[in-house]
Amino acid sequence: MAEAHQAVGFRPSLTSDGAEVELSAPVLQEIYLSGLRSWKRHLSRFWNDFLTGVFPASPLSWLFLFSAIQLAWFLQLDPSLGLMEKIKELLPDWGGQHHGLRGVLAAALFASCLWGALIFTLHVALRLLLSYHGWLLEPHGAMSSPTKTWLALVRIFSGRHPMLFSYQRSLPRQPVPSVQDTVRKYLESVRPILSDEDFDWTAVLAQEFLRLQASLLQWYLRLKSWWASNYVSDWWEEFVYLRSRNPLMVNSNYYMMAARAGNAVHALLLYRHRLNRQEIPPTLLMGMRPLCSAQYEKIFNTTRIPGVQKDYIRHLHDSQHVAVFHRGRFFRMGTHSRNSLLSPRALEQQFQRILDDPSPACPHEEHLAALTAAPRGTWAQVRTSLKTQAAEALEAVEGAAFFVSLDAEPAGLTREDPAASLDAYAHALLAGRGHDRWFDKSFTLIVFSNGKLGLSVEHSWADCPISGHMWEFTLATECFQLGYSTDGHCKGHPDPTLPQPQRLQWDLPDQIHSSISLALRGAKILSENVDCHVVPFSLFGKSFIRRCHLSSDSFIQIALQLAHFRDPQCLALFRVAVDKHQALLKAAMSGQGVDRHLFALYIVSRFLHLQSPFLTQVHSEQWQLSTSQIPVQQMHLFDVHNYPDYVSSGGGFGPADDHGYGVSYIFMGDGMITFHISSKKSSTKTDSHRLGQHIEDALLDVASLFQAGQHFKRRFRGSGKENSRHRCGFLSRQTGASKASMTSTDF
Known part of the structure; x- marks a missing residue:
């Protein structure tokens, strides 16, 4: 999204006047401070949860456990196997008249320790379960028996009604990918857009980086990943955003x-x-x-x-x-x-x-x-x-x-x-x-x-x-x-x-x-x-893409690439591209993406004053097409079928490059996709309205690759006037009889 512009320009933005300067802080000190900040956030959240009564579980659960222990003690049963007696011996002797109070305090201390141990065990078990990523590798719509078992265990250990931050202490650490795998994936991603000569030169720089600098930079990242909660997030916030002078x-x-x-x-x-x-x-x-x-x-x-x-x-x-x-x-x-x-x-x-x-x-x-x-x-x-x-x-x-x-x-x-x-x-x-x-x-x-x-x-x-x-x-x-x-x-x-x-x-x-x-x-x-342009595409939406047995996000991403390059592709190549996009998406979801790892390696090299031509080249590339999907996360709040006038149009962001585009999209129900396109009017290479037309053409071209979608292209291109009436009519139905007042009910 908007971060694309910052990520492209973060190198020169390290100083206030645009001139580049070396980072002078020792890298170990910076790693230490990163960990310190993350631990402070953990403690702050712990204290806030304690004050609001939601950590680490409902106080009623502790009260229930304490009451059960007291009841067992009253029935002359000792669930602590003698531990409460030893706790009583360690408590001060206030005289015989307070013997019962010592028993209650001992039971409360034992209940607290047992309560904490149970919750800690729950968190550890949940963290181990959440470290499993095998479900990401399964085909779309399929679920193996191990994944079903894993899902059942996650639901059991998650409790009946998890709260917003219930999972935070159980989330596994962000893994540091293998630097060899990251470089390989990067070279694979740039191969289609580089000439043979440029790709060969980039491959040489990559091999030199792996041979001379990669292992040292990777060691620092691994150290940070164990000390801080995330090896990249705080540096991404600081250098991509907060140090940007734009x-x-x-x-x-x-x-x-x-x-x-x-x-x-x-x-x-x-x-x-x-x-x-x-x-x-x-x-x-x-x-x-x-x-x-x-x-x-x-x-x-x-x-x-x-x-x-x-x-x-x-x-x-x-x-x-x-x-x-x-x-x-x-x-x-x-x-x-x-x-x-x-x-x-x-x-x-x-x-x-x-x-x-x-x-x-x-x-x-x-x-x-x-x-x-x-x-x-x-x-x-x-x-x-x-x-x-x-x-x-x-x-x-x-x-x-x-x-x-x-x-x-x-x-x-x-x-x-x-x-x-x-x-x-x-x-x-x-x-x-x-x-x-x-x-x-x-x-x-x-x-x-x-x-x-x-x-x-x-x-x-x-x-x-x-x-x-x-x-x-x-x-x-x-x-x-x-x-x-x-x-x-x-x-x-x-x-x-x-x-x-x-x-x-x-x-x-x-x-x-x-x-x-x-x-x-x-x-x-x-x-x-x-130059902002919004494209409501209403000929088909998510339901048609599902009938093609494809990921909706991958479908749109590949269609956007087609719109950008206008390279006609056949169905076989389209499926290959969709599968590749899904593989890259799943790798990023499991912490095995390329961009953040290369970014963190570059930041460490700057702290160590190491010059890496490979990393410099990686972070000097321009992002001509920056895309993002705006997810509709709470489908139950909007019933598009029963309330068609109440839909969200999504949103957008600026282009990442002066000669590029920023494109966001949102699936509005099952029958519509809205695109938000931005570019710079000062560029002679871009035009938001032109790309909008190319996106519509690309969606129809891709749909026509599937037998179920061939009629969309014939209907859309049969008559320009019919197309115009269709789109305007849809938008008019969406707005309904709106009032020019604070009580208008369409959005």
């Missing part, structure tokens, strides 16, 4: 679409409450293998703070307000009253007060947020003086649960021009006007004047499935649970006793006025250079 807008943010407002803030805060209580079920890959849930911790109350050479992530334990931007003004709006969440109607009332506030924006306040879209070094320097002159206002924004932008313009799908309106909608979410988003916040909720909604998400804190899960919950809760009254308001009653939202006052020093103007100019140039 603007966050377009380069490190992505957007998500919907068309709802009203109860959205309340639904988001309900999600945060469930998150704090770990009431969100952990994500299970293919319904079997739990994924790491660590990224969920930073969804809310999180800001990326700029630094001259490196940013850092600031995460607060809690925040009871949101920062709101409207017509160039900033507000601090409380979300709680007496430690309870405000009702949707009360939140609506507070937003209405902001909308009705007639006060104008102060000089330069309107464009202040453009600084968050500036190069990070520039913003870091300006923020230092801003923190001195306007500390309270800055803290209100950076310390908010999230940022809300009340846009004065309408946006979203229109019946009159569905294609152009979707493109404009995507562009508004990705870039806006350059000064109406606080790009440092973990996410900005954007509410357009006609009630349409969207998210702009900063990428460093988590990947898209995390924010996507939150957004699915928000839309479903807001539409199907909270609802609206007949007059279009949120249900419930306003609260006139609530104080007015606080207008933030910015005492902007004269010296930053020019910085704001320069940042705004740069943001507008970057925004105007992004």
Whole structure:
């Protein structure tokens, strides 16, 4: 996704002025600090789980065990086999009158030790079970007897209702792949796109790397993998994201679409409450293998703070307000009253007060947020003086649960021009006007004047499935649970006793006025250079791909490659390509991918001041086609058949290369796929609309390889007008009779 742009450019971004500098910290010290950070996170999560009563199991389980031991002791049975008597002997002698108390304390200590030992054994057993990857190697849709046995054991040891972080301490460590295998896979992946001469030269560099440097660099990675929880994740966050000096807008943010407002803030805060209580079920890959849930911790109350050479992530334990931007003004709006969440109607009332506030924006306040879209070094320097002159206002924004932008313009799908309106909608979410988003916040909720909604998400804190899960919950809760009254308001009653939202006052020093103007100019140039295009493809979707006995993701990925290169392929080659994509995907899922391993090897070489022509060449390549799927993770929340007007349009991100494309896609039910395409208008080699047409052509070309899909191509290409009517008609059915108000029910 957006990380592709950062990964391509992370080498020169190690310094603030673009010049490359060697990393001076000793590699062993860096590995030690990585492990220290991971252990601190473990302890912090342990303490938080203890305070919220969810670690390491329900307190009722300890109480049940203690009661059972006490009952056995009352029946003159000793389940401890004499251990409780020895514990009593070690306890202080408070006199004969406290003999019974010593027995209770001994039973409590024994129950605690036994309880902890049982849970530790459970975690170890579950970790061993989760280390099994044989199920990944089985054919699509098939399951062997060993895998069925493994799945049954995982379910037994996982408990009846696992919570969000239940699996975290049982997840196996990220394995360090064999460096020989990684280099072999890399050469295999670049062979089709290199000439014979270039490939031979790359192979020579690879062999030289394996012979001279690989074993030493690999040793450090293995050491880190045993000491830290993950050998690559913290370096990826630091060097790909936090050390990048590029603007966050377009380069490190992505957007998500919907068309709802009203109860959205309340639904988001309900999600945060469930998150704090770990009431969100952990994500299970293919319904079997739990994924790491660590990224969920930073969804809310999180800001990326700029630094001259490196940013850092600031995460607060809690925040009871949101920062709101409207017509160039900033507000601090409380979300709680007496430690309870405000009702949707009360939140609506507070937003209405902001909308009705007639006060104008102060000089330069309107464009202040453009600084968050500036190069990070520039913003870091300006923020230092801003923190001195306007500390309270800055803290209100950076310390908010999230940022809300009340846009004065309408946006979203229109019946009159569905294609152009979707493109404009995507562009508004990705870039806006350059000064109406606080790009440092973990996410900005954007509410357009006609009630349409969207998210702009900063990428460093988590990947898209995390924010996507939150957004699915928000839309479903807001539409199907909270609802609206007949007059279009949120249900419930306003609260006139609530104080007015606080207008933030910015005492902007004269010296930053020019910085704001320069940042705004740069943001507008970057925004105007992004070409966004949304392609709703409705001729077929996931159900047809399943009938072809293919992986839906692999089908789309290979079709995207076909669209990019327009190389006609036969069915046999297509199946080979799909199988290869599946093999690479499964290797990455089991920790045997190529990119992250090569990245970590390169970082170690920089710490050790070792020059590796092979690694330098690997990380100088450009990613002309960066793709990502937005998964629909909570299918039960959206019944596309019974509620066809309630669908998600997914989201997108900027291109990874100035002459490349960024493409994301989402399967909308079984009968539609929506593509979000971005490129740079300044490039003479790319055109988002042209690639969109190529994607449609490629999907039909691939479908026609299968007998069941040949009619799609004939129907689609039989008449250009028929094609246009078909697509527009579908989009019109999706929008339904939408209202230009805060109570519109389509998204």
